Amino acid sequence: MLGKLIKHELNATGRIFLPLYIIILILSLVNRVLTTIKILDGPLNVLRGFTITAYTLSIIATLVVTFVIMILRFYKNLMSDEGYLMFTLPAKPSQLISAKLIVSSLWNIASIIVVACSLLVMLGTSKNMGILREFIDMALTGMKASFGSSYVLLIVEFIIMMIVSLIQQVMLIYVSIAIGHLFNGHKVIGSFVSYIAISTIIQILVTIILLIWARIAGSSLDDLEAIPQLVFPFSIIFSLICNILFYLGTNYIFKKKLNLE
Amino acid sequence: MSVILDCKSLTKKFGSTTALSDLSLSLERGRIIGLLGPNGSGKTTLIKIINGLLVPNEGSITIAGMEPGVESKKIISFLPERTYLPEWMKISDAISFFKDFYEDFEEKRAYDMLHRLNLDPAKRLKTLSKGTKEKVQLILVMSRRADLYCLDEPIGGVDPAARDYILNTIITNYDENATVILSTHLIADIENVLDEVIFIKEGRLVLHAPVDEIREKEGKSIDSLFREVFKC
Numbered sequence: 389m390l391g392k393l394i395k396h397e398l399n400a401t402g403r404i405f406l407p408l409y410i411i412i413l414i415l416s417l418v419n420r421v422l423t424t425i426k427i428l429d430g431p432l433n434v435l436r437g438f439t440i441t442a443y444t445l446s447i448i449a450t451l452v453v454t455f456v457i458m459i460l461r462f463y464k465n466l467m468s469d470e471g472y473l474m475f476t477l478p479a480k481p482s483q484l485i486s487a488k489l490i491v492s493s494l495w496n497i498a499s500i501i502v503v504a505c506s507l508l509v510m511l512g513t514s515k516n517m518g519i520l521r522e523f524i525d526m527a528l529t530g531m532k533a534s535f536g537s538s539y540v541l542l543i544v545e546f547i548i549m550m551i552v553s554l555i556q557q558v559m560l561i562y563v564s565i566a567i568g569h570l571f572n573g574h575k576v577i578g579s580f581v582s583y584i585a586i587s588t589i590i591q592i593l594v595t596i597i598l599l600i601w602a603r604i605a606g607s608s609l610d611d612l613e614a615i616p617q618l619v620f621p622f623s624i625i626f627s628l629i630c631n632i633l634f635y636l637g638t639n640y641i642f643k644k645k646l647n648l649e
Numbered sequence: 650m651s652v653i654l655d656c657k658s659l660t661k662k663f664g665s666t667t668a669l670s671d672l673s674l675s676l677e678r679g680r681i682i683g684l685l686g687p688n689g690s691g692k693t694t695l696i697k698i699i700n701g702l703l704v705p706n707e708g709s710i711t712i713a714g715m716e717p718g719v720e721s722k723k724i725i726s727f728l729p730e731r732t733y734l735p736e737w738m739k740i741s742d743a744i745s746f747f748k749d750f751y752e753d754f755e756e757k758r759a760y761d762m763l764h765r766l767n768l769d770p771a772k773r774l775k776t777l778s779k780g781t782k783e784k785v786q787l788i789l790v791m792s793r794r795a796d797l798y799c800l801d802e803p804i805g806g807v808d809p810a811a812r813d814y815i816l817n818t819i820i821t822n823y824d825e826n827a828t829v830i831l832s833t834h835l836i837a838d839i840e841n842v843l844d845e846v847i848f849i850k851e852g853r854l855v856l857h858a859p860v861d862e863i864r865e866k867e868g869k870s871i872d873s874l875f876r877e878v879f880k881c
Contacts, residue, residue, distance in 0.1 A: 389719075392749050400735065465735070472733040476700050477750050478722040572664075644704050647663075648697075 389479045393487035398494075400465070401457060405495055408450055409502045415443040416506035443510070447503055454499040458492045458558060463565055467575070471648045481642035485562065485635065492558050493551075538616045545620040552627040559634035560586060566641040590630065597626075651713075653678045653797050653828045654699065659708035661694050661852075668694040669705070670852040676845075678796070679825045683843040683871070684832040687879050691852040692832040693730065696801050699830075700727045713796055723752070726795035730802040732782045734774050740785055741770040747789050759792035762818065766811070780807045787815055791822045798829040804838060816842055837872045846871055848878055 422436050466474055466484060474484055531539040564586060568579025605618075654676040661669040669691045676682060686692050697703040698710060701717035712721040734743050740763065747754045763770055766784055774782060783806050790798065800819070804812045820842055823829055831839060846863065848855040855878060860871060867874055 396746065396749070400737070403737070469729075469731040469733045470735055472702070472727075472729040472731050473735075475702055476722055476725070476727045478719045479750075480719055646702060646704070648702060 390483045390486060393477075393479060393483055394490055397461070397487050397491040401461060401491060401495060404453065404457060405498070408446070408453060409498070412443070412446045412450055412502060412506050413509065415439065415446050416510040419443050420510050420512075443506075447506070450499050450503060454495055457495070459561055459565070461492070462488055462562055463579075466642075467565060467569055467648070469648075471646075475642075475646065475648070481646075482635075482639050485638055485642070489555065489558055489562070489635075493555055496554055496558070535613070535616060538613070542616040542620070545616055545624065549620055549624050549627070552624055552631065556627045556630050556634070559631050559638070563634040563638045566638040569641065569647070570645055572647070594626070651678055652676065653713055654830075655711045656695075656698075657709045659695070659698065659705045659710060661691075661698065661703060661705045668852050669698070671708070672849070672852065672854050673708075674847065674854060674857060676828055676830070678828050680844040681820070681823075681829045681831065681842055683836070683839060683846045684830050684849070685834065685836055685846055685871075685875055686849040687834065690849050692849060693801055694852075695849070696727075696729075696799050696830070696832060699797075699799055700725060724796040726751075726790045726793040726798045728786055728790040728798075728800040728803055730805065732779065732786065734782065734786060734789075736775040737773065739771055739773050740768060743774065743785065743789060744770065747792070751793055753794040754789075755792050755794065758822070759788055762788045762792065766814065780811070783807055784811060784815070787818070791818055794824070794827075796827050798823060798827065799832075800829065801832045803831065804833060804835060809838075812838060836875050837870075840871045843871070848875070850879060 419436075419439050422439055464470060466488070475481070477484075528539075531542065535542055560583065564583035565579045567582040568575045568577070571578030605614075652675055654674070656672055656674040659669050659672040659674075660667070672691075672695070684692050684695070694703065698705050699712065699717070701722060710717060713724060715721045738746070744756060744759050747759070748756050760770065763785075766788070768781065768785065768788075774785070777785065783803075787800075787803055790800070798819075803819070804815055807815065816839060819829060819831070831843070833839060840860075843860050845857065845859050847857045863869075863871060863874060869877075
């Protein structure tokens, strides 16, 4: 069932994302070609300005659309009239949430990859690639010098942290929409308020934990080794706990408190 | 005859308003049942509870012996009073969607009915009028081989000619093991197809009886009985 839900979610969202990705990649290719054409060095340079603007706008559009679609899909497909269709499918509420979460996370990652690829297409001359390689080498050497053998651990933890906090962003939006759903007649405002309230609570919690931690651990936190051993693992575990709570909260509301208009 | 729907002392409150109050009801298979009541009497609340879209505050409900959940949703075909299909879909997309999620969905029946009503499967739902969307939804819902059909206001928004076709569709498309619950306040239009009626008023069950019995005992049509019971 989860597989089918994911398939249909990809169908419903892919029709927006795929054309956008194609546009952005074509625009970056056009820009790459235009920079190499000598005729355009004169007054026709305005054409370059035009395509670069279009390209920049398409990058912004991709990032904004990714964010907006994530919210709209969840709200429209589950909380509006379409909810009558989705919640009467022979699926568990948790499967509906998981399908949305997985597909949303995938598009978030895909958007980042597409934007990165388009930058490579546009700027990836052999000279620029050399600079990039040098920069990566330098960063790696620096990390090896500072962290010794645990630099691999640091990179792995960093990637996991990125993914977990991406999921946390998505789940925070979902749980806020679900809580907003409980505010009869003020669902959208309720969602905003929930979002702000939960974010604030998390900020306060993190601050308190850090303060206590600094007190107890004292100067041992100044050691660079603390980053892979303590700071990153703590962030990951903290995010994971938030994610689990957000997921359970959303699921509880869908199971017990659903009240479609 | 086995029981398809069993409600015991169902109560549902929204804040301080009580939408359903201590409602007990038992429906058997193989019937067409009219769920009748004025606006705000609790018809939609009851239908939502049957479909697992609301959880009652008190009381219990079983569908073919099962509590509302994944298994009950497999055997209930539900038509809400809303237009619930995503607007961007083509009619054919909606058909594949139903085919994918419901094992009892019969694609061929859906296409036959679309053809009969001169609806083009390649049309996007966005381009259809409200009445046409309702027809599409009804076709989808009636193309399932479900045990229980819950139709909430299925004829409210369509013209009288289509109304006849739709009622006919409902009667001819369910098999003898299935039960159809039709919620409406357009009683005169559906009176002839009903086997039983349920009257609810302010969340309470007023009457649940076979139509023939009512006609015999009261000597009047359901429509006039309704006007009497719910007189304002």
